[in-house]
Amino acid sequence: MMNESISENFTNGFLDNLLNCNRSACSDIAHSYLSSNHSVIQLYEDVFKVALYEVGKLWETNKISVATEHIATAITESILNELFEQIISNKRCYRKVVVACVEKEQHQVGIKMVADVFEMNGWETFFLGTGIPNNELIRYLHEIKPDLIAISLSVYFNFTNLLKMLDILQKEFPGLQIVIGGQAFNHVSADMTDRMGNVIVLTDLYILDKFIQTYNK
Amino acid sequence: MVYTGKNKYISEWSNLIFELISKGHSVGIGVFDIEGRLLDANRAMCYFLDVDENLKNAKNSFVNPVFHSFKNGSVDGLIFDGLMTIGNSGDISYVLNSKVFRKQGQFMVFAEADVPYLFKQNDQLSLLNQQVNNLQRQLIKEKKTLQFTLAELKETQHMLIHSEKMNAIGRLVAGVAHEINNPIAFVYSNLFSIEKYVEEVIQSYREVEELISKEGLPELNRQAAGIHKKNDLDFLSLDLADMVKESKIGIERVKTIVEDLRLFSRLDGSAVKTIDLIENIKSTISILRSELTSKNINLEFLAPDRLLVGCYPGQLNQAILNVLINAIYAVDSGGKIILSIELKEPNVVLSVKDNGCGIPHEIRDKIFDPFFTTKPVGSGTGLGLSITYKIITDLHKGSIEVESEPGEGTSFKLIIPKNLSI
Ligand code: B12
Numbered sequence: 001m002m003n004e005s006i007s008e009n010f011t012n013g014f015l016d017n018l019l020n021c022n023r024s025a026c027s028d029i030a031h032s033y034l035s036s037n038h039s040v041i042q043l044y045e046d047v048f049k050v051a052l053y054e055v056g057k058l059w060e061t062n063k064i065s066v067a068t069e070h071i072a073t074a075i076t077e078s079i080l081n082e083l084f085e086q087i088i089s090n091k092r093c094y095r096k097v098v099v100a101c102v103e104k105e106q107h108q109v110g111i112k113m114v115a116d117v118f119e120m121n122g123w124e125t126f127f128l129g130t131g132i133p134n135n136e137l138i139r140y141l142h143e144i145k146p147d148l149i150a151i152s153l154s155v156y157f158n159f160t161n162l163l164k165m166l167d168i169l170q171k172e173f174p175g176l177q178i179v180i181g182g183q184a185f186n187h188v189s190a191d192m193t194d195r196m197g198n199v200i201v202l203t204d205l206y207i208l209d210k211f212i213q214t215y216n217k
Numbered sequence: 218m219v220y221t222g223k224n225k226y227i228s229e230w231s232n233l234i235f236e237l238i239s240k241g242h243s244v245g246i247g248v249f250d251i252e253g254r255l256l257d258a259n260r261a262m263c264y265f266l267d268v269d270e271n272l273k274n275a276k277n278s279f280v281n282p283v284f285h286s287f288k289n290g291s292v293d294g295l296i297f298d299g300l301m302t303i304g305n306s307g308d309i310s311y312v313l314n315s316k317v318f319r320k321q322g323q324f325m326v327f328a329e330a331d332v333p334y335l336f337k338q339n340d341q342l343s344l345l346n347q348q349v350n351n352l353q354r355q356l357i358k359e360k361k362t363l364q365f366t367l368a369e370l371k372e373t374q375h376m377l378i379h380s381e382k383m384n385a386i387g388r389l390v391a392g393v394a395h396e397i398n399n400p401i402a403f404v405y406s407n408l409f410s411i412e413k414y415v416e417e418v419i420q421s422y423r424e425v426e427e428l429i430s431k432e433g434l435p436e437l438n439r440q441a442a443g444i445h446k447k448n449d450l451d452f453l454s455l456d457l458a459d460m461v462k463e464s465k466i467g468i469e470r471v472k473t474i475v476e477d478l479r480l481f482s483r484l485d486g487s488a489v490k491t492i493d494l495i496e497n498i499k500s501t502i503s504i505l506r507s508e509l510t511s512k513n514i515n516l517e518f519l520a521p522d523r524l525l526v527g528c529y530p531g532q533l534n535q536a537i538l539n540v541l542i543n544a545i546y547a548v549d550s551g552g553k554i555i556l557s558i559e560l561k562e563p564n565v566v567l568s569v570k571d572n573g574c575g576i577p578h579e580i581r582d583k584i585f586d587p588f589f590t591t592k593p594v595g596s597g598t599g600l601g602l603s604i605t606y607k608i609i610t611d612l613h614k615g616s617i618e619v620e621s622e623p624g625e626g627t628s629f630k631l632i633i634p635k636n637l638s639i
Contacts, residue, residue, distance in 0.1 A: 070343040077350045084354055088361045108347070112354075125358075129351050 015051040093122035096146040100128040111152035152182040519557035527636040536608040539601035547573030575623035
């Protein structure tokens with residue numbers, strides 16, 4: 001309980017400063033959250049994600065513009081970059097993961113966090129972000145030959161694009177382990193994802209972290 | 218999209234629209250007198266000019282075109298149409314799509330933000346920012362990769378310098394060993410003859426003395442006893458035998474050292490063979506049996522039943538033997554050593570782990586140096602691990618990993634390719 005309310009304070013402060021476009025204050029909050037004995041994953045899940053979801057609600061209820069949404073993500077992404085160097089683990093495990101969004105998807109903060117969790121566990125990550133057409137992705141996968149591909153889907157309406165993408169991937173790389181996640185799955189029933197073969201759906205970074213650790217063994 | 222309708226329906230809302238525009242944020246409307254005094258303005262124009270509630274004290278003005286230029290003509294109607302900059306010399310200015318009209322000595326300025334353009338620009342800037350962000354991330358990643366590579370290179374350089382050093386020492390040692398090998402060989406064999414001869418001489422002398430005491434004249438007997446006593450022949454004969462024995466031990470040690478040195482410098486003698494490594498290593502362990510039992514050491518051998526490996530069998534035995542000898546030396550009586558052999562394609566890993574005293578941090582860098590030893594003077598040549606190092610890295614193109622915690626133990630991993638190609 002205690003811990004939750006501490007996180008809440010940080011999250012509220014973070015959100016206020018996101019909406020006021022105060023990057024350096026946001027950065028300070030992130031750093032002091034980490035130095036008060038929280039993990040990077042906690043920072044991502046309990047501060048960044050909660051604040052950005054709140055930003056989404058404010059947009060949904062017509063209180064802020066897309067421009068503000070843009071700035072909120074820009075600030076968050078800049079802090080992810082700030083932390084990135086210290087996140088990269090010195091213990092490399094020589095496994096490769098390509099991290100990408102579904103075609104036409106523009107939300108890349110979640111998948112960037114996913115890449116970071118792989119990086120923390122010593123993986124070589126190849127972050128493609130948004131706006132990668134399927135054929136480019138295929139070409140890239142042939143070049144990199146990853147052990148795994150992680151895909152993110154935020155907007156539910158892009159679900160057919162995901163299915164199309166999985167189809168292509170499974171034809172082109174039959175053995176490739178695919179991990180998918182993102183908030184669109186909050187709206188998808190379990191049997192819908194059951195149909196997807198060698199695909200695992202993971203909901204958040206804590207679970208992803210556990211998954212990678214068992215995979216590493 | 219450009220709408221060219223007649224606004225037939227919209228015009229019916231004109232009063233309301235007028236009211237909304239006067240409070241709106243994106244279209245600025247202001248009326249000025251001939252001197253440029255602001256007579257009336259809607260909310261957006263107040264914002265652009267940054268005036269107070271009485272329309273006074275404007276912090277901004279028309280920067281381009283300047284107000285003055287409006288007064289040039291005298292015809293009523295549209296006198297300016299284009300991009301107008303409103304601002305001051307200090308801040309970033311507003312650039313607006315504008316039209317200026319003149320009527321009876323007054324000017325109406327209509328200045329609007331190009332909203333579709335701004336939205337589009339905002340999107341593009343966000344996209345650009347996203348790209349810059351990702352690029353920065355990529356740079357951080359590449360920097361980290363470079364750091365890793367640099368660390369690895371340093372390690373390799375360290376190893377190269379070491380093996381270069383060993384090669385130089387190897388050549389020197391080969392020369393010395395070759396030179397002293399022959400003299401030592403004949404000193405060694407002469408010592409055996411000397412031992413025999415000394416015994417024979419002493420024996421003969423005793424026989425002569427006996428003969429004299431039995432059958433000789435008392436005078437001769439007395440003289441012989443005098444010589445015996447004067448030269449302390451009892452002591453001499455004992456000491457002579459001791460000295461020969463000690464010399465033999467000494468020369469034996471010199472021989473081992475020279476043999477080690479020759480081994481160290483000429484490791485390329487034999488040929489690569491495919492052998493069952495497990496059987497090979499078992500024979501090495503049997504050499505150490507007596508030492509293991511006398512120190513009550515538990516040696517655990519973990520290995521597959523059979524493992525065919527292409528290597529220099531004799532040398533590989535030597536390499537692992539040296540590491541095992543060190544492990545035996547490091548553990549206390551009752552200690553434990555685990556020797557394991559594992560196939561990790563394309564390599565074979567031979568690992569020796571002990572729970573002995575460990576290697577102090579300060580000598581970690583020196584353990585592979587020739588002649589470096591922690592054993593008391595006289596009991597080790599200090600060549601064991603450097604021979605192992607040469608056999609593994611030079612001869613087998615492999616590598617050695619050492620992990621050690623003082624007080625807890627040491628682990629040596631000898632990693633060699635399963636099939637050595639030459
Ligand atoms: C910022 C934002 C944007 C930015 C994105 C910029 C950028 N650089 O990413 C911009 C302005 C581009 C944008 C655009 C749009 N957005 Co928007 N956006 C958001 C907002 C506010 C935050 C997104 C975010 O970063 N969240 C924080 C991250 C950390 O959360 P996450 O993505 O869920 O990721 C977490 C988990 O899901 C998981 N995860 C994610 N991916 C993966 C993958 C794997 C393999 C695993 C294991 C886990 C995993 O890990 C993360 C940590 O737990 C959300 C609100 C919200 N609820 O998220 C709306 C939101 C996602 N957007 C929405 C919409 C509708 C849009 C638009 C259609 C309309 C608009 N708002 O303009 C467009 C569509 C663009 C497109 N085609 O994709 C809706 C989506 C509704 C839906 N689910 O269908 C939301 C939810 C807003 C809302 N409340 O309605 N948006």
